[in-house]
Amino acid sequence: MKKQKVVKKPKVKEVKVEKTVAEPVKKVMATPQALRGMKDILPAEQPFWLFVADKARALAKAYSFEKIETPVLEEAGLFIRSVGKETDIVEKEMYVFEDLDGAKIALRPEATASIVRAYLNHGMWNLPQPVRLWYQGPMFRHERPQSGRYRQFFQLGFEILGDTNPVADALLILMASNLYKELGINTSIQLNSIGCPTCREVYKTELVNHYKAHRSKVCESCKKRMQRNPLRLLDCKEEQCQTVKKDIPQILDFLCDPCRKHFMSVLEYLEELGIPYFLNNTLVRGLDYYNRTVFEIYSVGDDGAAQSALGGGGRYDYLAETLGGRATPACGFALGLERTASKVKEINPALAEKKKIDIFIAQLGDLARRKAMVLFENFRKAGVKVAEDFCRTGLRAQLEIADKLGARYTLIVGQKELQDGTVIIRDMESGVQEIIDFNKAVADLQKKLFLNAS
Ligand code: AMP
DSSP: OOOOOOOOOOOOOOOOOOOOOOOOOOOOOOOOOOOTTOOOOOGGGHHHHHHHHHHHHHHHHHTTOEEOOOOSEEEHHHHHHHTOTTSHIIIIIOOEEEOTTSOEEEEOSOSHHHHHHHHHHTTGGGSSSSEEEEEEEEEEOOOOOBTTBOSEEEEEEEEEESOOOHHHHHHHHHHHHHHHHHHTOOEEEEEEEOOOHHHHHHHHHHHHHHHHHTGGGSOHHHHHHHHHOGGGGGGOOOGGGHHHHHTOOOGGGGOOHHHHHHHHHHHHHHHHHTOOOEEOTTOOOSOTTOEEEEEEEEEEOTTSOEEEEEEEEEEOTTHHHHTTSOOOOEEEEEEEHHHHHHHHHHHOGGGGSOOOOSEEEEEOSHHHHHHHHHHHHHHHHTTOOEEEOTTOOOHHHHHHHHHHTTOSEEEEEOHHHHHHTEEEEEETTTOOEEEEEGGGHHHHHHHHHHHHHO
């Protein structure tokens, strides 16, 4: 027989540590804080976020959307060209810096531009069209922080690329509506069409004429918007501008035939599907790349009044061309995870309650802990809902945890059981204990749990 090589445990040299007198702390260092507008999403919040993400993932699967992840950092030019130089996002809110190579980099303020870039970079037009993609990730905007508004926030979104058909717009609105229904959130959908570059130009002229006639009554920002970005006049929330805004020409009256037909068709789909919507003639979305259908979803309070925007989207048929690619009609929708998860928490706080477990494994002493760890792995691999707290030593403390977790049984491995090759089972309801064979523990407990369940 071959002699087995005995591997000796290396001797650990004892190092004598000189006792030193602790020096008095000279200066108390301030602990760094998270940046303004950035927040930690702590474990207590995670169940609500996961609930939203799981529902969204299931919907993405049901409607055949494939996941895509794009980098958080992009060339700043990508957003300047797509979102628009004169939008709030690019002009005031984008995090831009020069990297070590001197390139002008931006932290993405939104994901649609990146996804269109990826679509073009990877020749996705060669795939069967349309290409349906979804994403989830952090976005960055240097906005004034307030409740529900952060400088790093998460969006989850769906994009349909390579399809001009109004059914794509309706499908996205249907998905958004379904998602919020499944999350238990009451919403209202607001909808508008901002036409195509041709008919929008006619509307813009009319709009500016209307504002020119009332120039003295509007705020300074609106005076600038009249020249630089007239559609943004409709976004103005200033009190003094509201009377002028109330009487604006209706954009829907200016749509060209193809744009009107497209919009009517979206509305017909929504009516057929029984999705209620409100037409909002001042809804334009603050990004330059949108055309035709634009929409936003608001949460609705018990009084039926619309609260904050949870998400929004629309068509962006010209974005691919703006980025130097081939014409690719497309549309998309993004929701804010912070606002959605916080709504879920408000409605369904019970989601944070810990799920009950079947088995808790307790141990007494170092050697027992090793065996208990093996036992835990066996249960876990067998698919049993099992928990432990191996960092604790006292039995009482471990039983308290088992109780808190709602364990049906606690298995106790002590010194004696270790020698006997057994384990104690404690019924957590009756407190009755029995001893079983260590090696049969998984099978015995599975049987017990099955009998309890039936
Ligand atoms: P937008 O495309 O800008 O309308 O953003 C879509 C959604 O993302 C919004 O409806 C919000 O729910 C969310 N969102 C946008 N900006 C922020 C922000 N600064 N903080 C938190 N959520 C935001």
